[in-house]
Amino acid sequence: MKHPLAKQSVFRRNRELFFLSVPALVFKLIFQYLPLVGLILAFKNFRYNLGIFGSPWNGLDNFKFFFVSDNAWRITRNTILYNAGFIIITLVFALLFAILLSELSSRAIKLYQTALFLPYFLSWVVVGYVVLAFLEQERGFLDQIWLLFGWDPISWYQEAERWPYILNGVNLWKTVGFSTLVYYAGILGINPSYYEAARIDGAGRWQMMRSITLPLLTPLIIVLLIMAIGGMFRSDFGLFYFVPNNSSFLYSTTDVIDTYVFRALRTVGDVGMSAAVGLYQSVVGFLLVVLSNWIIRRINEENALW
């Protein structure tokens, strides 16, 4: 059979399935692949009327402008440290809750699950309101307690050094239910015959957790860890924008790459520089995914994503 003909018949055999995927492919092409072309904005002095291709090149000026300022170090440090905190704290609590939940057998599980999951369904804007009710100066719940003890009220939205704790706490509150459920589902998916066999051999609960539950959960934990490490250069915009209420007093400890790019684009209007920061974020983020996958591959090939 001739080569072109073979190619055509492959397409012919698959064309109906291909057409089923076309709408989604077109969507992705426009909204997720076309923007990749726009990354050249990082090397341009963007002028709205000239467009992406018409605007003049300006080499690495956008990057220089950013990396020379203190902002580069500050937002990189904040982004990485917050993510590291979130990953570790959420993992510990979610795993603990999931294992404890799986040890219970009463109907109360359902109630606990619902309560844990509840904040997950609030938008960050609403969470911003919740935090406001706690932290608003003098009127907030916390300052009310402070006053009760006769302490001076705190201007929470102006004191930067407290925010690492606040944001870690708020993030845990909102996301721990989701992670708990993921691990809980993983535990439920473990074949019960392992536990039965262990029980017959006289294993206790502690032993079963250490030698069955945890080892069998490890692949899931590792996959989630790789994804989280790959995402360490990104952050949940809403958490860092709404919860500190975009208060400029707090930027030293609450500003992350995503909020910085947003402000550079929407408030300052510096398209070139914000594109440069965005490119920096995308490239480092991509390297992090590749790197963490490579490390996992070295340890245990089966757990790697590719």
Next chain:
Amino acid sequence: MRPSLRIVTHLIFVLVTVAMVLPLLLVVMASFSSEDSIIRKGYRLWPEIFSLEGYKIVFQYPGMLLNAYSITVMVTVMGTIISLLLTAMIAYVMARRDYAYRKATSFFVIFTMLFNGGLVPFYILVVKYLHLKDTLWVLILPYLVNPFYVLIMKGFFDRVPIEVVESAKIDGASEYRSFFTIVLPLATPALATVGLFISFVYWNDWWLGLLFIDNNKLVSIQLMLYRTMNSIEFFAANARYMSGQIDVTKFPSLTARMALAVLGAGPMMFIFPFFQRYFVKGLTVGSIKE
């Protein structure tokens, strides 16, 4: 488990439950306080004086709230239907082991999870080239195909027995026909689960509104809440704009703000416990690596 250990475990979860619910209760109670008692005594779990003045003011000028609700509902319904359809179609193709372009399609879908253009090119594309700023579509289109949901959906389709499709083929059915009349009905639970995920994304979204909406008529619930948080005057100004005079100085801004938050987030809080088991199901499938 030993009884004492069980009690301790329950005790831990009771504390956790309180920690999860108490902050929400604080907001609800603030919305039912009188303005005066918040000003004097702050936000409390049990207000000094209960009052409906916050809600009264919100309902006195219902135009903006109703408009925001209708935008949110419209976006959620349209977005969920279209997104679910596109997601299911491409996920099905990726799950078909006999499909020649399966690997390429998967790569095409997953790659943008690992590397993407970020905010700025996306923003310029939507505003300057697609001219979608201040349209209803800009609130719907960008979220249509989420790789994460495609993968969850594919996980479901992996378990649909290929034999049913093959036998339909022998009977002369096209792929389209067997997909829509045989495969989709089999996947109803999957559609429900992923559909729920998607509808939550649309319902809770403020991001697209924050980026692209200036027109007050297109403000969704979440965007309205965001703008109100910064200045309750936004609400007052809009109320005046939509329904005549209002005295801003007498506006019970603190309680009205919390009442708006409750009205905005409330429906989700009541609906979601009923759908929780679908989430558990979806996560179970999504978390199993092939």
